[in-house]
Amino acid sequence: MKNVRILIIGGGPAGLAAAISAYDKGERDILILEREDKLGGILNQCIHNGFGLHTFKEELTGPEYAQRFIDQVNERQIKYLLNTTVIRVEENLEVKALNEEEGLLNIKAEAIILSCGCRERPRGGVNIAGSRGSGIYSAGTAQKLVNIDGLMPGKEVVILGSGDIGLIMARRMTFEGAKVKAVVELLPYSSGLNRNIVQCLNDFDIPLMFSHTVVDIKGEDRVTSVVIAEVDDHLNPKMETAQEIKCDTLLLSVGLLPENELAKGAGVSLSRITRGAYVDDNLMTSVPGIFECGNVLHVHDLVDFVSLEAKEAGEKAVEYINESEHIKIDRIEIKAEDGVRYVVPEFILKNNDASEMTLKMRVGNVYRKTKIVVEADGEVIHSKPKQIVTPGEMETIPLKSDEVLKLRNAKEIKVYLRSV
Amino acid sequence: MKEFICINCPLGCHLVVDDSDKNNVKVTGYTCLRGKQYGIDEVLHPKRMVTSSVIVLNGKMPVVSVKTKEAIPKGLIFKSLELLKGLKIEAPVHIGDVVYQNILDTGIDFVATRNVERSK
Ligand SMILES: Cc1cc2nc3c(=O)[nH]c(=O)nc-3n(C[C@H](O)[C@H](O)[C@H](O)COP(=O)(O)OP(=O)(O)OC[C@H]3O[C@@H](n4cnc5c(N)ncnc54)[C@H](O)[C@@H]3O)c2cc1C
Ligand code: SF4
Numbered sequence: 001m002k003n004v005r006i007l008i009i010g011g012g013p014a015g016l017a018a019a020i021s022a023y024d025k026g027e028r029d030i031l032i033l034e035r036e037d038k039l040g041g042i043l044n045q046c047i048h049n050g051f052g053l054h055t056f057k058e059e060l061t062g063p064e065y066a067q068r069f070i071d072q073v074n075e076r077q078i079k080y081l082l083n084t085t086v087i088r089v090e091e092n093l094e095v096k097a098l099n100e101e102e103g104l105l106n107i108k109a110e111a112i113i114l115s116c117g118c119r120e121r122p123r124g125g126v127n128i129a130g131s132r133g134s135g136i137y138s139a140g141t142a143q144k145l146v147n148i149d150g151l152m153p154g155k156e157v158v159i160l161g162s163g164d165i166g167l168i169m170a171r172r173m174t175f176e177g178a179k180v181k182a183v184v185e186l187l188p189y190s191s192g193l194n195r196n197i198v199q200c201l202n203d204f205d206i207p208l209m210f211s212h213t214v215v216d217i218k219g220e221d222r223v224t225s226v227v228i229a230e231v232d233d234h235l236n237p238k239m240e241t242a243q244e245i246k247c248d249t250l251l252l253s254v255g256l257l258p259e260n261e262l263a264k265g266a267g268v269s270l271s272r273i274t275r276g277a278y279v280d281d282n283l284m285t286s287v288p289g290i291f292e293c294g295n296v297l298h299v300h301d302l303v304d305f306v307s308l309e310a311k312e313a314g315e316k317a318v319e320y321i322n323e324s325e326h327i328k329i330d331r332i333e334i335k336a337e338d339g340v341r342y343v344v345p346e347f348i349l350k351n352n353d354a355s356e357m358t359l360k361m362r363v364g365n366v367y368r369k370t371k372i373v374v375e376a377d378g379e380v381i382h383s384k385p386k387q388i389v390t391p392g393e394m395e396t397i398p399l400k401s402d403e404v405l406k407l408r409n410a411k412e413i414k415v416y417l418r419s420v
Numbered sequence: 421m422k423e424f425i426c427i428n429c430p431l432g433c434h435l436v437v438d439d440s441d442k443n444n445v446k447v448t449g450y451t452c453l454r455g456k457q458y459g460i461d462e463v464l465h466p467k468r469m470v471t472s473s474v475i476v477l478n479g480k481m482p483v484v485s486v487k488t489k490e491a492i493p494k495g496l497i498f499k500s501l502e503l504l505k506g507l508k509i510e511a512p513v514h515i516g517d518v519v520y521q522n523i524l525d526t527g528i529d530f531v532a533t534r535n536v537e538r539s540k
Contacts, residue, residue: 047485047533049469061471061487063534064515147473150483175472175501195427199468202425203494387451388431 005029006317007095007109009086009262012041013303014115014294014310016069021314022113023076027321031107032073032080033097039073039080040066041117042295043303045140045147048168050195054304065303081105089114089266093289111289111317114263114277115310118256118295120165135223139165139253143172152176154249158226159183160214162190162197163392164301166253171200180204181245184212184228186235189366191255191392193301213237217250226250258296266290273342274298280331280347281357282316283309288326291317298344298360301394305360332413339363339417340372341391348407357404359397361415363389370417372397376410385420424462426455439463467491471533474504474519479511479536486519486530496524504530511538 006022008015011034019030038044043051046062053059056068073080083100093112097105120138137145137153143165145151155178159166162185170180183201188210190197201208209228215237216227230241258276260268268277269286276297277285284291293313294306320326331347341364348357359374367389374382374397381403389395397415399407407413426433431451437459438446447459461467469491473483492500500523509519513536520530 044534047473047487048471049487059469061485061533063485067515067535147483147485148481150473150475175470193427194425194430194432198425198427203468203497387429390430393430 001094001106001108003108004031005110005321006031006113006314007093007107007111008032008113008115009089009095010034010041010114010116010294010296011036011039011080011082012115012117012294013043013066013069013306014117014296014313015041015113016066016073017307017310018113018115018291018293018314018317019078019080020069020072020076021311022318023078023314025315025318027318030078032078033084033086033095034080034082035085037082039070039082042140045144046168047147048172051303054302055307062303069307086116086262089262089290091267091287109289110321111291113291113293113310113313113317114285114296115292115294115313116259116262116296118258118299120252121255121257134221135219135249136217137249137251139163139169139251142169142249142251146172146176152178153251154178154247156181156247157249157251158214158228158245158247159251159253161185161253161255162192162208163253163255164192164196166251167192167196167200169251169253170206171204174204174206178249180206181247182206182228183208184214185210186213186231187211189390191390193392214250215239215242218244223248223250256295256299258299260296263290263292263296268292271342271346273336274344276344278346279344280349281345282320282349283313283345284316284320288328289320291320298342298362298394301392305394305396308358309360332407332410334359334407334413334415336361337414337416339365339367339370340415343415348404348413350408355404356401357399359399359415361395361397362393363391363395363417366390367417367419370419373414373416373418374399374403374407375414375416376406377412379406381406389417422463424459426450426458428454428458435459435462437463466494468494468497470497470500470530472501472504474530475508476513476536477508477510478539479513480539481534481536484509484513484519484536485533487533488523489529489531492523492526492528496526499524500530511536 043062043066051065086097088096095107218225229237293310330350343361371385424435435449471487517532
């Protein structure tokens, strides 16, 4: 068995930033395990611009953003193993991983940072009739084919789901000479950014059909057309509105799910809403010594926030392993109510030092002229007015240290929306 | 009259722009001044960054991702992409390397956005 002080699982932007901050906090015994043949995670296939505006004050592409962090890892000579897939994490922080050359690795860590990102919702989750010929891809798979392997999945495309990956792929396939016939969205609004709707669809006159879904996929060996229909208020298709669209490719962009099989195996309690771990404000999960950050904790739309969160996780993991003994501190739940779907962290530690903290949250619907309220024992601690909040955009609530102190001494904490 | 959605914040105001007089473009529908400026820019000189990829020879990856170093006029997007078709570059390629110089006399280059090392 090999021993390391801090083991980081996943070498995407979250894992890289966590490693760098753990190093800068003084720890030298750090190891990153990554299952792909390169560091950088999902950013390697996101060749569009729009990354790092907050961090670097310039718009980078995904690979460029990743490289800035890879360079910092290399400058610090932080160790990493590629082509290494972690298959098991135990509650006592023993880890099993498979490496292409060395076979099975057994590693015992003093702290583990899970930064394994998320994966696309499987297509089984999308209930569509019809045969399953080739030509059906998740948007992320298509993105990998085009941008990493240099292959085009098809020529005439329909996209189901208007999440950012689908929108980005509509433009990308258009650039490569395909005809994108429509983006079909079940809901009456898009979970994608306005910027992507404008610059990926409107710029190329690609129709975005709200409150529509795909009801049938035609074609034996290869998709030849899809049938789409409008849906009613209960999201049931109105068959009288059905229309057929000729295409050879259907891309599914129906959302992302944190990849938490490893956490589950280690006995970490998971949130049914975020699908990530429940964490306290040190980003530690219910299992002492296991931390989470990035898309494995909750799905982020901006990588800048992933990097910030991961930096914190790296620092807190170092503080944790440097404690002479681990004293269990009581935690208070932060309840999400009235329009707020979730808040991360879900728990805040009692009587911890006063320090600044940022709550991250998402709402369940589109709300206009509202405010986000943080309340402790009935007293409003913080209130942030918003012209609009949407499910597609993560909100952040930066709290000052005196506000945080009030939360740490409270018995009940709530975060909710109030119309103004 | 032209219609746009402002992309500067999630509010996504619907802008209506009257550009019948190029010297006095009128924008309505904005909530803040960023929207007004966006409306004017979109009718007078809309620009976009273009990102795509180019074939690499003898590299560890078959393609390298590229971008326009700065935003180029929106009307030139497809013409600029034409320039990349059939282009093949030798590995190694590094971030910032010029892949195509002076796109359609704009003075702007396509540059690589990924490192691709030689395969052997
Ligand atoms: C298509 C798309 C477009 C996006 N566009 C933008 C944008 O324009 N601007 C922006 O700011 N953000 C954007 N984002 C968001 C941003 O890219 C992500 O939030 C960010 O990459 C998440 O980082 P991560 O490190 O948490 O996860 P990932 O990047 O997914 O990294 C996780 C890593 O863990 C590894 N891993 C997983 N399981 C294991 C295991 N068992 N063993 C070993 N390794 C493992 C994976 O191989 C991967 O390398 C986009 C995301 C996507 C998917
Ligand atoms: S006009 Fe102002 S408020 Fe409206 S979308 Fe643009 S930036 Fe937002």
